[in-house]
Amino acid sequence: MARALINVPQQAKPGEIIEIKALISHPMETGFRVGHNGQLIPRDIVQTFICTYDGEEIFKADYSPAIAANPFISFFTRATKSGDIVLTWRGDNGFEASETVHIQVA
Amino acid sequence: MKIGAALCVLLLSVIAVHAAEIATADRKSGFEFMGRDTQAMQTDxxxxxxxxxxxxxGALWERPEGADKKACASCHGDASQRMKGVAARYPAFDATAGQVVDLGQRINLCRRDHQKAPELAYESRDLLALSAFVAxxxxxxxxxxxxxxxxANALMQGRKLFNERMGQLNLSCAICHDDNWGQKLGGTSIPQGHPNGYPLYRLEWQAMGSLQRRLRNCMIGMRAEPFSYGSSEFIALELFLMQRAQGMAMESPAVRP
Structure with missing residues (x-):
């Protein structure tokens, strides 16, 4: 399981704009580099990042080989109701990591 | 006349060696030479x-290792209390090893003597993680x-290495980091070279690295043959650099471009 650092406010007022910040540990190997044996190092990247808020998809990103290792992402959303914010990363070699944060909206 | 010339040469040589050391009030962490984005990245x-x-x-700190199935935490307990300020004191003379050791070597001594576990390789993921956690x-x-x-001997050796010209470019550490800090080299700022954030995450590496890895970078840039990891030369240089930054605040794990 990959390590991730998540920064989501635990509480918010209805209608408040909140920032979601997430950092995941991942090598993001481009697939263009040559290893010591002269062979290409196979690509190993995160391909997609999806954020759901109370079951509904609110943000999605496709990653490319040009993104640095340990990719950081930050985006804004409007706090509407209490629920789970689920952040999921999927990538090469069956990579999948998921983090859940509960937000209380009142 | 002859005495005057000799005095002049003597004075010049004294200036060449000592003129450039950075005054305590002028010392700046590498943090202050970075862009605001990179600073924000480190601070949060x-x-x-x-x-x-x-x-x-932190996970390794708690994990039992070696023949005695002891974790770091078994002896040292709560790191936030017991390890506070420890990294700021290394490299230091270690009585059991009979020599000056840096933080990574100190961790390995603990593994060898108290955990009966194999030593971790220099620059390995686990050693960097443990060093970063302690720092x-x-x-x-x-x-x-x-x-x-x-x-004292190691410190003297470190000072000598810092001021000694090396490599095909015939540069010393001091020429950049004492005499020309704040100037540009290939578009980037030359910092003062203080070791107050190691081990640190370097954006160029896209990874964590030790001070010795950084020193190897500089030496390769000077077209000098880098010392090997854990060599007495590197330990001496580390000790001198830490002593040169005496009193500056630790930032580990820092982020540097």
Whole structure:
């Protein structure tokens, strides 16, 4: 399981704009580099990042080989109701990591 | 006339060696030479990629290792209390090893003597993680290298290496980091070369690295043959650099471009 650092406010007022910040540990190997044996190092990247808020998809990103290792992402959303914010990363070699944060909206 | 000339030469040589040392009030962490974005990345623990290694190190701290199935925590307990300020005191003379050791070597001594576990390789993920975790506990603490007669020789060697020209470009550490800090080299700022954030996450590496890895970078840039990891030369240089930054606040795990 990959390590991730998540920064989501635990509480918010209805209608408040909140920032979601997430950092995941991942090598993001481009697939263009040559290893010591002269062979290409196979690509190993995160391909997609999806954020759901109370079951509904609110943000999605496709990653490319040009993104640095340990990719950081930050985006804004409007706090509407209490629920789970689920952040999921999927990538090469069956990579999948998921983090859940509960937000209380009142 | 002859005496005047000799005096002049003597004075010049004294100036060449000592003119450039940075006054205590003028010392600046590498942090201050970075752009605001990189500074923000370091300051916020949820955007600092070095914290991923600190988390790994925290898990290793608790994990029983070796023949005696002892974890670091079995002896040292709560790192946030017991490891506070420890990284700020290394390299230091170690009585069991009979020589000056840096933090990574100190961790390996503990593994060998107390955990009966195999030593971790230099620059390995686990050693960097443990070092980062220990160093994190000293964040904000002033660098406090002890005034120890037993490490005086290493300190002298470190000072000599810092001021010695080496490599095909015939540069010394001091030429850049004492005499020309704040200037540009290939578009980037030359910092003063203080070791107050190691192990740190370097964007160029896209990874965590030790001070010795950084020193190897500089030496390769000078077209010099780098010392090997854990060599007495590197330990001496590390000790001198820490002593040169005495009193500056630790930032580990720092982020540097």
């Amino acid at each position: 623990d949820t955007s600092n990629p070095g914290m991923l290694n600190v988390l790994d190190g 994190r506990q000293s964040r904000g603490q002033p660098i406090a290298i002890a005034d120890d007669a037993r490490s």
